[in-house]
Amino acid sequence: MTKERLVVIGNGMAGIRTVEELLARAPDRYAITVFGAEPHPNYNRIMLSPVLAGEKTFDQIVLNDRAWYEDHGITLHTGERVETVDRAARTVTAVSGRSVAYDTLLIATGSDPFILPVPGRDLPGVVGFRDLADVEAMLATAKPGAHAVVIGGGLLGLEAANGLRVHGMEVTVVHLMATLMERQLDEAAGWLLQRELEGRGIRVLTGATTEAILGSDGVRAVKLADGRELPADLVVMAVGIRPNTALGRAAGLTVNRGIVVDDGMVTSDPAVFAVGECVEHRGQTYGLVAPLWDMARVCADRLAGVAGSAYTGTVTATRLKVTGVEVFSAGTFSAEGTEDIVLRDAARGVYKRVVLKDDRVVGAVLYGDTADGSRFFQLMKDGEDVAAVRDSLIFGQGAGAGARDPFAAVAALPDTAEICGCNGVCKGTIVTAIREKGCASVDDVRTHTKASASCGTCTGLVESLLALTLGDGYVAETGAKPMCKCTHHTHDDVRRLIVARGLKSIPEVMQTLEWTTPEGCASCRPALNYYLLCAWPGEYADDGQSRFVNERVHANIQKDGTFSVVPRMWGGLTNPRELRAIADVADKFAIPTIKVTGGQRIDLLGAKKEDLPAIWADLNAAGMVSGHAYGKALRTVKTCVGSEWCRFGTQASMAMGVKLEQMTWGTWTPHKFKMAVSGCPRNCAEATIKDLGVIAVDSGWEIHVGGNGGIKVRVTDLLCKVETEEELLEYTGAFLQLYREEARYLERTAPWIERVGIDHVRDRLFDAASRKSLHARFLHSQVFMQDDPWAERAAAAVDAHEFRPLANLTRYAAAAE
Amino acid sequence: MNAINAPSWIAVGRVADIPARGARVVRAPGGDIAVFRTGTDEVFALRDRCPHGAGPLSNGIVHGRSVTCPLHGMVFDLESGRTAGPDACTATSVPVRVVDGVIQIANPAFAEAAGA
Incomplete structure (x- = not known):
């Protein structure tokens, strides 16, 4: 058929x-x-x-x-x-x-987008805000200090204005009406919103009519009806859609x-x-x-042939997607015969207004605290009589009963209540997915129902539903937890906001994201230092005081306060000259223990801190550089001897290991990163328990990722098979960069991949454009990383204070006796 | 008072010699002393040996008026030397003062004798 x-x-x-x-x-x-x-x-x-x-x-x-x-x-x-x-x-x-x-x-x-029929509307530089091409056009113009005029102070216009401001543009919003978002917000909320946006450096002109867009080759200015001219390198038309x-x-x-x-x-x-x-x-x-x-x-x-199904219209609600601005609006607030219940809390910047008609909710405007948006919206759609709860309605669910129970509001919602507005998922669907599909995490729920998969503002509601439905069986995810006690932001939020708001130093992050401690703690400071380093390569100045001692002094602290030194041996290869230098160093500095590591390196244990620069100088002189055995960094590339010597080898695994290590050494990563290259499927380099393992096969190379031989052994997932060396290097760089950009600080690749799924990694790496872009970003960051930190300290006396005592008072010992 | 001839305060360096939120070691008769400088330029000194696992506190991360030990992550108050929490212990404080940007610590021999 x-x-x-x-x-x-x-x-x-x-x-x-x-x-x-x-x-x-x-x-x-x-x-x-x-x-x-x-x-x-x-x-x-x-x-x-x-x-x-x-x-x-x-x-x-x-x-x-x-x-x-x-x-x-x-x-x-x-x-x-x-x-x-x-x-x-x-x-x-x-x-x-x-x-x-x-x-x-x-x-x-x-x-x-509706384009105002004014002169100049066709000039280059006039865009709508409707599709990705518009966004790309805006981003192409968005330079710090350049001028943007956004015509229209509605939902889209304000989101555009905020986005452009984030990129440092001088943004003016031209709005015809007296207050912003007048179709969704009342005057009070509109004013609060205007004040917030002005606080972010966006200029807002209300009651302003656009008369013409001026320019010859491209847009130059916007002329208003009152004669004012606003300089403009970019004009965004956001007056509506048709x-x-x-x-x-x-x-x-x-x-x-x-x-x-x-x-x-x-x-x-x-x-x-x-x-x-x-x-x-x-x-x-x-x-x-x-x-x-x-x-x-x-x-x-x-x-599908189901007769009788009918669309009868939709009651809509609106949320503004501007980070840090909470605005919710639904229904009407200016109809005849309505009553208002209003709550204002100036200190918190909260304004709530619920509009009632005949004891039923017909509208709601929430500014600053939108937690009850879903509930008011549901009451409105259901047309429920609220006379009985009217006294406490505005305070939210559970008000008046002492401390507010975060679950009460969610528990009280009917199954038809919409939880995820972006994807239209209601409470019943989510609860069913938890009960019947065995969803036990926010990610599971996302996968099965799409709830919270888009803008993410309903993630908290989904978590509450998980907790309610599973009871004690629900273990809240680490991802939703704050980074540390100094902040309420999660790792992921902090990373996102560092990039989105252009935060470029630890104090700036702490100020902008409202850290609750003056200068953080030993947990968040190293994480922030890494996130900034990853976000702004070449621009961010590494803060040594925010690094753990090992990364500050480029050696591993041992239980007795001495340090261990591991020089780099590319691909696990060495030679007589290096070995002699290592032996000489061990003699000269009385190194008590020499150990071969699991990553095919030689470890000199028991070195005194003040000897480190001199040890490094000697190792440098023999051509060796830092092995980064001390860092959340690219550690080692372990190899088997491969086709150069082995009877079974199919590819030159040692040479490939050296190439990989030369490309990747020096990079800082969320946690340590280990690689291996095996020359045939017998896999003598144990590549399948590495963060990235390569196994040679007759026709090329298999790339395996996410392995770990630590406390919890995890075998790698096969990422893909490639044929050429170029592809292998590109995939490796791209994978490292994806890990660097997306994993949380101190998260190894194994738990990271368990969390995001190997399919996510494949999606990002199999798309050629995405892979090449990741690889390019990795190589760019490496430009600033491949300077030997040992040489800087041994020869150029960088951070000399780390290695020299401030003073030596032992001579006073005699006086004391 | 057999240390009577030695000065009671000894200059060990300038505040600027220690990085903000950092520490440096002073070698002393009774063992190393860690001298800390906070983000607000306060200066404190502790024996460079945590009482929990003999960790060299001078290698820790300094945050606020605390230092986190590099070995096992215990957090010590720089002024009192005390840790918070169940396994509380106290690192030995060394008297320290700053005069015109110069850090002085109490004569270590005297401090050791007094602390013993």
């Missing part, structure tokens, strides 16, 4: 969500073809703001990568805008000339503001469905994400 042909025009959130819902209902019914005008796979459009602000990468907002389309047998044509629909012949034709026939057509063309109906109109479908659909998401042609921001349903058009999910469900039901 041949499958019915479903063609989807639009590779965005609405279209692909419908396909996902359809696959869940009738996986084999349709042969599906998707056309996308953008060159990318399906991504989370509402997360463009964090991408602009540098808080997320594009990779992190991809919803379905190309492999997903392949896995589901979907034909994907990206970068191909559909130009015509022939409803009589039932074909669509793309700009490329490609023509595809359909039995059923789904239009999900979304919306376009449904993209051009295709529907050209195809002869009924179109008003949007493509008109009935409750089954069917257009005026029964063979053509439409969903998302391009549609008009019961006279309404939508510009938020929640309605898309509702439409996608109904549309999928209908496509």
